[in-house]
Amino acid sequence: MIADIVVNINDSEIIEAFRTDNKSVMQRFYKMNYPMVSHFVIYNGGTDQEAKDVYQEAIIVIYEKINDRSLVLNCKLKTYLYSVCRNLWLKQISKKGKFAGRIEDLEEFLPIEEDNGMEAEKNHLFEIMNNSMLQIGEPCFTLLNDFYIRKMNMNDIAEKFGYTNADTAKTQRYKCMNRLKKIFFDIKNSA
Amino acid sequence: MSTENSIIELAERYVNGQMLPDEQREFELKVQNNAYLAKIVNEFVLLHETMATYATRYSLKNEMNQWHNNIELPEAKLIETEKVTTKAEVETKSKNYLFSMNLLK
Structure with missing residues (x-):
């Protein structure tokens, strides 16, 4: 209940x-x-x-x-x-320019301090990573998601992608990381 | 394995604390004395940290979306569709919802 x-x-x-x-x-x-x-x-x-x-x-x-x-x-x-x-x-x-100058509150609240520089930088880098992952294409997108987000091990990734063994899958992951690194820093340095 | 892949493997083992003490000292010395290697390792460290943030946020977002699917908010939907106009209306509907979920005594 x-x-x-x-x-x-x-x-x-x-x-x-x-x-x-x-x-x-x-x-x-x-x-x-x-x-x-x-x-x-x-x-x-x-x-x-x-x-x-x-x-x-x-x-x-x-x-x-x-x-x-x-x-x-x-x-x-x-x-x-x-x-x-x-x-x-x-x-x-x-x-969005929709703020009419007044907010109706339904609860008590405290003024929250503005983001400090570190948080803003973290969010900025997150956006770059997000864009990089959107640009990376397959199979790297799924492989990196499986490893970093779904926490799959290299044996399971090898089986899923049809690689010979975990070492081959690992080599592929490093290739993907290199590709991601290039896209990530291209975006970062062009901003 | 290509040179770049080897460097990434080493850098990954370094940031994950998987190197033996001697190996770690040797690696740090190489990085100190090689500007190119230092650049690649620093870039990888930033990439690795940002990937960790990305993974944490997406994992949590996936979890939250599952939790969200299990939330039934009949009152919230009602509020949206009825386009209530007063604070009192929202408060009443909000309280009704919380009572209905046994969240208020």
Whole structure:
């Protein structure tokens, strides 16, 4: 029952879950707080899809801050999450020229400091990587995704791609990394 | 294996901490004394770190999309389709939703 699932997880437990990749607790936290953000975004002129995008971006921000130990929490985690989402939504509507000068809040929030230079640089490099992966083509795109995101081992990758053995698959992965490196730095240096 | 692949393999083992102490010292010395090698290794380190960010974000995004599919937000959908106009309406629907999910006592 849902009531059994959502009872009493405190902020320390949630932070620990984000640190240890406890997906079950993370999922509870995710589901518990989405309505709050969904209602905020929709009430302030957004769609459910936009709410989802903002919410997931905020969860990623919190996940990374917890794991690189840069999260400074002076309020409840829920308030912090709402504040990050609020900030992201404000940025988004300002960028689109849709900000009417007023935001209707449904929760209390804290002013979140602007990204420091390191976060901005990290996001910039992530965008370059994203574009590089979109340009790399097959089989490298799937091979690198299988290795880095799906965490498949080289034996399984060799079998999937029909390579003779894990060593051949590894050589192919290095070739793909070289190709990725070229695209990545071409984009980076042309920016 | 080509030279570039060999360098990538070495750099990967270096950043993953998979080299033996002697091998690591030797590698660091080579990098210090060879500008070309240093450039390639530095580029690889940046690529490796950015790939780690990319992988983390995409893995988490995939997880979240699965979690999201299991969220039923009848009230949120209602709010969107009905185009509510007052804060009170949103709050009422929000509370109704939370009650329906047993998230509020």
